[in-house]
Every structure is written in C-alpha cells, then in structure tokens.
Amino acid sequence: MLTFSEAMTKFEPTLGLEVHVELNTKSKMFCGCATEFGAAPNTQTCPVCLGLPGSLPVVNKRAIESTILIGLALNCEIAPFSRFARKNYFYPDMPKNFQTSQYDEPICKNGFLDVQIETDEGPKKFRIEIERVHMEEDTGKSSHVGGATGRIHGAEYSLLDYNRAGIPLIEIVTKMITGTGKYAPQVARAYVTELRDIVKSLQVSDVRMEQGSLRCDANVSLAPISSGKLGTRSETKNVNSLRSIERAVQSEIERHANLLSKGERVVQETRHFLEDSGLTRPGRSKEQAEDYRYFPEPDLVPVAPTKELIESLRKKLPEKPSERRKRLQQEWNVPDKEMTAMVNADLLDTVAQTIEAGAEKTLARSWWMGEISRIANEKNVVPTQLIAINDVVELINLISTGELTDKLARQVLAGVIDGEGNPKSVMEKRGLKVVSDDSALMQAIAAAIAAQPETAEKVRAGNIPASGALIGAVMKSTGGQANAARVRELLLKHLGQQP
Amino acid sequence: MAGISREEVANLARLARIQMSDEELDHLSGEMQVILSAVAKVQEVANSDVPPTSHPIPITNVTREDVVTKSLTVEQALSGAPKKSEDRFQVPQILGEE
Helix, strand or coil, X not given: CCCHHHHHHHEEEEEEEEEEEECCXXXXXXXXXXXXXXXXXXXXXXXXXXXXXXXXXXXXXXXXXXXXXXXXXXXXXXXXXXXXXXXXXCCCCCXXXXXXXXXXXXXXXXXXXEEEEEECCEEEEEEXXXXXXXXXXCCCEEEEECCCCCCCECCCEEEEECCCCCCEEEEEEECCECCCHHHHHHHHHHHHHHHXXXXXXXXXCCCCHHHCCEEEEEEEEEEECCCCCCCCCEEEEEECCHHHHXXXXXXXXXXXXXXXXXXXCCCXXXXXXCCCCCCEEECCCCCCCCCCCCEECCCCCCECCCHHHHHHHHHHCCCCHHHHHHHHHHHHCCCHHHHHHHHHCCCHHHHHHHHHCXXXXXXXXXXXXXXXXXXXXXXXXXXXXXXXXXXXXXXXXXXXXXXXXXXXXXXXXXXXXXXXXXXXXXXXXHCCCCECCHHHHHHHHHHHHHHCHHHHHHHHCCCHHHHHHHHHHHHHHCCCCECHHHHHHHHHHHCCCCC | CCCCCHHHHHHHHHHCCCXXXXXXXXXXXXXXXXXXXXXXXXXXXXXXXXXXXXXCCCCCCCEECCCCCCXXXXXXXXXXXXXXXXXXXXXXXXXXXX
C-alpha cells in the first residue's frame, strides 16, 4: 500500500471542483412555491414544479440577480445573453424528466478565486480559475424503501418528495486545478471554504453544508510527475463538510495511486464519500455514457442582463471575506495564528459581531475561543448554539466594568448556558457579585492579617511580593467575589506601602 | 443531408425508457427520417445570417418577483400519482442489484 506522501513522490494530481449552492430566495426558480427547509412532504409543489402538462415556468428575478452577484464576486464575465436548456434524463427526482439548467450559454464565465494555504515554505497563494457559474433547479428528494442496505440498489421501491424540486440552484465549476502537488487536499478545502464565505457575505444562500444548501463534487485524476499527461478521473459526490472535502480528495489520490502503481486502470465513474471511514465507494453504475440531449428550453425566454443592472449589482458587492479578515486582524491587532484559529473555528463573524455590539476586543476573542468553545466542545455543539451573542456581550461588559471577576464570569456563563436567564439575572439568582464595598473588604483584610501576622510584618518592611499570600486569603474568604486589584490596593495602603 | 440510423433510434428509445419492438423501430426510423429531411430543407434556406432560435418571439428578461404563491395541497399534488405512500409519490425500483 502506498501512503499519501509516497504517492506524491510519483504522481501529480489534477482537481476539478463543482460546487452547488441553493439560493435563499423565498420562492422557487420558476414558480411561486415556498422553499422552506424541512416542510412536510409535497406541501410546496404546484403544476409548474410537478411538471404537469400545460404549466409554464417564469424565472425568479431575485435568483438571476443573486447569480450575477456570485459571478461578480468570483471575477467572472457576465454574459449579455444567456439561455436555459433542458437536461434530459430518465430519473424520478425530476417529475418533468428533465432538469432546467444552462448548457452552452451560462450566465457567468471565466472568473477566478485566490486562496491561501499554509505550506512547508510558509503561506502560499493558489489561483483557482472558474470555468462557469450557471443557473439550474434543484431536484426532489428520494428515499429508497426495502432492500438490505437502504440504498438505491436492491430497494423495492422509492418515495419522492418534490418540495426541493425547483429550488434555485447555482453550479460553480472550476477549470482544471493543477500544480498543487501534495497540497491538493488543502487547496480543495480552502477553495470551498473561501467560496462558502463569499456566498455567505453576499447573503444569497445559507451555505449550510449539513443541510445540503452547499454541496461539493470533487473530480480527481493522477498522472506520473512531469508526464504531461492527464489521468482518468473519478468524481466523488456526497461530500458534505469542509473537512470531508480534504479527506475525500486525499483518499481518492491514495486509491488512484495504488491502482496505477500496480499497473491497473482507474475507472471513470461517480463515487460516494463515506463519512465514517473517509473512503469512497462506487456510485450508481451507468449503463452507458451520459447522454443528456441538451437543447434550448423553449418555455423560457433568454436572460439578457443590462449593463445598468450589472453595474448596480457590482456596487452592492460587500467587502471580500479575505480583505475583511485582513482588516479585522489589523484592527484587533492579533497574530496570524490566532486569526487562523478563529477562522477555522468558524467564530470570526461571531467575534466581530460581539465586538461591534460593544464588547471589549480581547475579551470577546478570549471568551468565544476559550471557555465558550471548551463547553461547546464538551457538549458536542457549535459555540453559537450554546449562547446568544448579546448574552456574551452583556457578560463581557460586566467584566469590563469590574462587576464580575473572571472566575465569577465563568459561573455566570454556566448559569446562562443552563438556561437560568441572561447574565444579570444569573448574577442575582446565584448571588454572584464582586464585593466592591470597601468596608467589607477591609474586614476580610484585617482577618487575613490577624491570621498571618508574620507575612503582614514582611509587607510592612517593604516586601511587596509577600502580599500575594494575604490577597489570596482575602479572595478565598470572599469566595472569589472580590476584585483582586482593589484588595491589593487596600491591603498595601493599610500596611503603609504605596500600591 | 441529415440522417438517423436505426441504432440511433434504438438508443433514444433506451434513454427515454420506451420499450420498442423490431417492427416499431423499423417503422419509426423511417418516419423520423422523413421529419429530418423536412427540417434539412429549412436549413438550406437558413444562412449564417439567420441565428438559431429557441423562442418564436424575440423577447428577453421575462421574470417574476420573488414572491411566494399558494402551493397545491398534498392531496392535490398526489391526486394524479399512480401510487403513493407516506404523502410521497411511490415509484418502482429505480436500479436493480449491483
């Protein structure tokens, strides 16, 4: 068995990535049916999306604008004239027996997206060329009943829910990605991550991979290094997390390399990624080569975006996520490593929103990345599911004003997470409050001095560091509810020292 | 001269999952040949200055606003289904065993 690094000494990979993004329009691509996720089966259908005879589709204006926005954000040319086409195939996930898509006249083409990854030689930029961005419609959802595996093969029959059929779907196709060498898995992941962030910033899709509103198919082929040839590709589907993209590409590279080094051939086929093992298995076998018999859709008129429309959409483009990251990093003055950690934890937006809502910068970062992430990890949820941003802002502000110490804040956080209310009410209910009453503190200080007279003598004689033991005793006797800095100040003053 | 072979007609039938007898294939190949010949005549007059058309009326950008309209009820949606189960359309086995 060749390992990945052994494989990379013999072969070089070529990638091609197809990403499908479900738009977040309220209604479907060609009809007014709702697009709500998780609705009861077949409650969001009509004669158009069921393909009933005589029904006529009309394009959703917002879907076109959203697609142009994606195209512009990916540095694409926007076609002045573009048409829909029928992709004909016999499969029950589309009741019409064809999917309305775009073929030789996509609305956006020839773009690029730059991604950066960490390499052995430091950060390196890769330019991913975009072949096209086109509009189509999503398919219905099928479930296969009977048979041993619950899979399509051997099933007795299948059940179809057409709620999803006709939801606007955007396909973004890269050109061949070469020259990545052993970094192919990371480049693939970085590309989809960056693409997801861009689409998210445009607010045209929820881009939730776990709900299928962003899906990636990865084409992988291998050729001997410097052969100038292109190997046979496989296409891996069902890759539904960023981490899985990296794993799927790596696993396919390993599989191809082992076949090729044994003198066997790679079969051109569709494969499915298996989340548990990180491996792929062959998908549905094709009886013959795909033949979709595309032809222009006669029921829809061409889309011809005007220059004015394109320019007005261009003006709406938000700051690029990569540029925003750079700007925030400067504003917050954080090192690369911490920034990368926040991005990887998917907490950058959350931290930014917390700071925008008035929380102190360093505390916002350390609470989300520290205690909140730790508890989220324990409970196996994402941090933002644990606590609302405004509760975190409130908590941090209580720390900033000195009403809570770090230690007390942890207890308050635990209370908020346990559903006891917002930070202020948890403070009240649990009686967690910094003792800011100087006379109460002085009583505790006097008690500490009485218990440790020798230590107090040392401090009186000018040994300031010795005061630590007394401060510790006060913090202990007040149950951590005192402000340590204030205790120190009062104590030193009491013992005749300059705080 | 455009033409269509018996094999091409058989392939189209297979793609559309339409079962055809040998006699039907013979018959259809002939009929489709006649249709294609008629279309070929049109192509003779269509010079390169006549763009291919997919719609009889030269209009563009007919769109609708992104507004939700009423859908069918699940009963209405399934009313024409030959078979249904669990509020879904039931279809025969899609693929056989691997």
